Amino acid sequence: MTFKYEEKILNQIQDKLMVQYEAVKNKPIYYGDDFNLQVLEDNRKKREHYLQKALEEPYFGRFDFQNFEQESNKETYYIGKQGINDEQTGHLLITDWRAPIASLFYAFSGSEEDVYYQSPDGLVEGEIHLKRNLIIRNSELTRSVDSFVKGQTLKSGGDEFLLYKLGEQKDNRLRDIVATIQGEQNNIIRHPPHQAVLIQGVAGSGKTTVALHRLAYLLYEYRETLKANRMIIFAPNAVFLDYISQVLPELGVGDIKQTTFADWALETLQDPKLNIIPLAQKRKPFFEMNEETKEVSSFETDKKSPHFKKQIEDALDLLEKRWIPTEDFEAWPGAVFPITQLMYWFEHDFQKDSVLTKYERTKSRLKRWIEIEVKQFSDKKEQQQAKKDAMQRLRSYLRKWKKETPYHLYVQILKNLKFEKAIPEKNQLDIEDLAPLIHIQLYWYGIDKTKKFDHVVIDEAQDFSYYQLSLLKSLTRGHSFTILGDLAQGIHSNEGIEHWDEFISLWQAHQCAYFEITKSYRSTYEIIEFSNRILTHLEKKPSFAEPVFRSGEPVQLNHLKNEDSINAIKNWIKTMQSKEMRTMAIISRTQSDSEKYYEQLKHLFPKSALLGTDDSQYNGGISFLPVYVSKGLEFDAVLIVDADQKNYPLNPLSTKLLYVACTRALHHLTIIHQDNPSFILNDEDC
Numbered sequence: 084m085t086f087k088y089e090e091k092i093l094n095q096i097q098d099k100l101m102v103q104y105e106a107v108k109n110k111p112i113y114y115g116d117d118f119n120l121q122v123l124e125d126n127r128k129k130r131e132h133y134l135q136k137a138l139e140e141p142y143f144g145r146f147d148f149q150n151f152e153q154e155s156n157k158e159t160y161y162i163g164k165q166g167i168n169d170e171q172t173g174h175l176l177i178t179d180w181r182a183p184i185a186s187l188f189y190a191f192s193g194s195e196e197d198v199y200y201q202s203p204d205g206l207v208e209g210e211i212h213l214k215r216n217l218i219i220r221n222s223e224l225t226r227s228v229d230s231f232v233k234g235q236t237l238k239s240g241g242d243e244f245l246l247y248k249l250g251e252q253k254d255n256r257l258r259d260i261v262a263t264i265q266g267e268q269n270n271i272i273r274h275p276p277h278q279a280v281l282i283q284g285v286a287g288s289g290k291t292t293v294a295l296h297r298l299a300y301l302l303y304e305y306r307e308t309l310k311a312n313r314m315i316i317f318a319p320n321a322v323f324l325d326y327i328s329q330v331l332p333e334l335g336v337g338d339i340k341q342t343t344f345a346d347w348a349l350e351t352l353q354d355p356k357l358n359i360i361p362l363a364q365k366r367k368p369f370f371e372m373n374e375e376t377k378e379v380s381s382f383e384t385d386k387k388s389p390h391f392k393k394q395i396e397d398a399l400d401l402l403e404k405r406w407i408p409t410e411d412f413e414a415w416p417g418a419v420f421p422i423t424q425l426m427y428w429f430e431h432d433f434q435k436d437s438v439l440t441k442y443e444r445t446k447s448r449l450k451r452w453i454e455i456e457v458k459q460f461s462d463k464k465e466q467q468q469a470k471k472d473a474m475q476r477l478r479s480y481l482r483k484w485k486k487e488t489p490y491h492l493y494v495q496i497l498k499n500l501k502f503e504k505a506i507p508e509k510n511q512l513d514i515e516d517l518a519p520l521i522h523i524q525l526y527w528y529g530i531d532k533t534k535k536f537d538h539v540v541i542d543e544a545q546d547f548s549y550y551q552l553s554l555l556k557s558l559t560r561g562h563s564f565t566i567l568g569d570l571a572q573g574i575h576s577n578e579g580i581e582h583w584d585e586f587i588s589l590w591q592a593h594q595c596a597y598f599e600i601t602k603s604y605r606s607t608y609e610i611i612e613f614s615n616r617i618l619t620h621l622e623k624k625p626s627f628a629e630p631v632f633r634s635g636e637p638v639q640l641n642h643l644k645n646e647d648s649i650n651a652i653k654n655w656i657k658t659m660q661s662k663e664m665r666t667m668a669i670i671s672r673t674q675s676d677s678e679k680y681y682e683q684l685k686h687l688f689p690k691s692a693l694l695g696t697d698d699s700q701y702n703g704g705i706s707f708l709p710v711y712v713s714k715g716l717e718f719d720a721v722l723i724v725d726a727d728q729k730n731y732p733l734n735p736l737s738t739k740l741l742y743v744a745c746t747r748a749l750h751h752l753t754i755i756h757q758d759n760p761s762f763i764l765n766d767e768d769c
């Protein structure tokens with residue numbers, strides 16, 4: 084009955100959408116040069132595109148709401164990715180998921196009696212009568228699930244639809260979750276942009292997904308002030324960027340730059356001579372060695388610290404003082420511009436300017452002063468000669484004020500600080516050199532204020548440093564950040580932070596909001612429980628993930644005894660293929676192990692791929708990859724190979740690596756070992 088009714092409504096809405104679509108499609112296309120008409124044509128194309136999308140999947144949910152202030156009966160709202168009005172009546176046909184009233188759909192858990200939302204005219208109170216999820220595929224209604232009906236107790240407790248969605252197999256891209264955003268996620272997505280939002284979330288809690296939905300929300304709700312082309316997303320590597328690349332277009336958002344800190348920094352420095360040591364090359368030795376033998380240069384650690392930032396700042400200040408003139412400027416005998424006046428400009432008029440701007444402003448003011456001074460000569464020729472001589476003197480007066488590249492200034496500063504060992508060799512930079520270089524660039528050359536970011540997202544922020552973040556803060560309007568990560572996955576701890584306070588300290592209490600999410604949506608109950616037990620081996624216990632109750636197969640921990648690994652991997656892939664798993668990962672401890680297994684098995688599975696830090700694409704299917712590359716990704720089924728004690732000795736790095744590896748699995752997790760399994764894999768109850 085319900086299904087039939089919803090099918091009827093769908094047909095009615097689709098008929099109306101079709102009329103709008105045909106009208107837009109049949110408008111003559113504009114090919115001319117007139118800018119205003121080109122903008123109109125652009126808008127027409129966009130509208131045609133989203134009406135076409137809306138015809139395929141106009142909405143995904145419905146709720147019935149009784150507004151206490153209105154006498155009329157309850158109203159029905161259908162929620163979709165784009166809001167669409169009925170052109171004949173002017174009434175809302177489909178409510179945009181980002182609209183204030185749509186927040187009722189997400190925030191309502193079924194237990195509240197009265198609900199409210201913040202409308203532009205103030206708080207609106209009322210009650211929900213019905214909350215329904217609908218799946219429409221290729222314009223056909225395929226599923227209708229009620230998670231709340233007033234006066235009825237539902238057998239599923241309201242979670243049926245979420246569990247159905249989580250149980251689906253995934254392809255090679257992260258997807259939008261507009262149909263099933265949960266209450267706590269909704270709060271983060273809709274948090275106003277005047278505060279920096281920091282999110283500590285367990286593996287699989289939807290941090291990345293939430294951050295991307297937040298961008299779509301901010302662009303909708305604050306469209307007058309925030310622009311997509313002034314937003315930026317920082318993610319750890321190109322594979323990850325490729326993996327998340329579909330979510331924003333699915334949400335109808337384009338134009339947001341998505342990059343890594345290293346790529347952005349190199350682009351900003353605009354020095355073609357500079358190169359960065361590839362992350363794979365840099366991180367490989369770190370991950371391929373045991374922690375005991377690993378040596379992290381003290382300079383690497385220093386270069387990301389607040390202390391190093393202060394040293395660079397003081398050094399820049401000193402260089403500036405040394406290079407700016409300290410004597411009066413004499414244009415010709417008797418025409419003296421006093422240094423005291425110049426110092427006054429520096430301390431007052433130019434105080435907030437970069438060194439280069441100070442130079443340019445000093446030069447142009449002194450030129451103007453010369454223009455005035457030469458007027459004391461009545462003879463034109465004398466005037467011209469005096470001006471020529473004065474300009475010559477001005478050039479040599481300002482010569483000390485060097486126009487060096489940030490790299491040369493950096494080398495100079497490191498020398499002055501007696502950190503010769505920390506000087507990057509021949510323009511070959513480490514990731515830690517980028518923050519000081521950007522710092523120098525900003526101090527010396529400044530930034531065009533119109534290029535400041537409207538909003539910055541930092542994913543896997545536990546691997547970011549205080550220094551990097553503090554620089555981005557100076558490049559961002561207000562405090563408009565979304566910073567997300569998980570300290571338990573901080574496997575690059577030599578690059579990142581140990582505690583969120585390191586970032587929070589950058590803001591005053593009222594300028595930032597901190598959220599913790601512990602519910603995990605990615606994996607089955609069994610995988611989450613297993614992964615949580617791994618974390619008990621950390622001295623500083625993090626928050627454990629709370630599973631959404633989606634049960635699956637037990638985690639397999641297999642001792643190979645007489646079977647070799649190659650055979651075991653082959654059999655595992657075949658079994659998973661028979662279970663119709665679409666994405667599979669064979670995760671090893673090191674890149675060379677992944678290469679070894681891939682090389683021996685690729686003839687059997689020609690569509691499989693080897694993934695490394697410097698790869699830029701993830702195509703789904705079967706992937707062979709080292710654990711540190713798997714961070715941020717997810718797979719239907721995961722096989723962790725060589726989980727032996729010697730590969731994962733009991734220490735924080737191995738614990739976090741195994742935690743990351745296990746939490747990549749959505750539905751199925753198998754772990755194999757040849758000799759003694761790692762102590763970290765507490766196999767009780769599995």
Ligand SMILES: Nc1ncnc2c1ncn2[C@@H]1O[C@H](COP(=O)(O)OP(=O)(O)OP(=O)(O)O)[C@@H](O)[C@H]1O
Binds near residue numbers: 268
């Ligand atoms: N409300 C939700 N409804 C449906 N799926 C969800 C929801 N929240 C998260 N997910 C799913 O959970 C998985 C994990 O999401 P995501 O990758 O954003 O988490 P994460 O916290 O960034 O993970 P990690 O830190 O482990 O990389 C994804 O498949 C995502 O689609």
